[in-house]
Amino acid sequence: MNTAEREAQFSAIVEAHKDKLYRICYGYFSNQADVQDIYQEVLIKVWTYLPDFKGNAKITTWLYRIAVNTCLTFVNRQQKRQEQVMPLQEQLIQADISDTEQQQQSEQLQHLRWCIGQLPSMDRSLILLHLEGLSYDEITEVTGLTSSNIGVRLHRAKSKLKTLMSNEV
Secondary structure, three states: OOHHHHHHHHHHHHHHHHHHHHHHHHHHOOOHHHHHHHHHHHHHHHHHHHHHOOOOOOHHHHHHHHHHHHHHHHHHHHHHOOOOOOOHHHHOOOOOOOOHHHHHHHHHHHHHHHHHHHOOHHHHHHHHHHHOOOOHHHHHHHHOOOHHHHHHHHHHHHHHHHHHHHHOO
16 A cells, blocks of 8 residues: 555545544543543554554454553553543533533533443443444454443443442533
């Protein structure tokens, strides 16, 4: 693959999947600067490993795997330095919303994001991938877990999330 072909393929991939990749990054980090940094890191890895992509998996699966692994590596690095990730709710800035219903939905979404941010890394990964609409088979390809293990872990993660949502109201 020559440079022009690689650039064209990279641009097409980023354009088609940028929102999904950004949401994965957003699910892991509490402030906009970290989200931007890790998103750029994901794009660098996509560019770097693009020539190695053989098409054995779907492109979205390959991209999710890069995004999740990059995010987990960054989180682990932060934990090793004993830096705490600020709660997701601190990142969200309350916009002036005149409509009460929109305000409530925004607050619920903030609370959900904060609760997801409180889950352990693997649970967070599974919930975020599930929310992106990936099937168990696709999550298997991203995480390396078995489909039945994903089902059990996802059920437990949902239970933890439900508990967090009800306790933090």
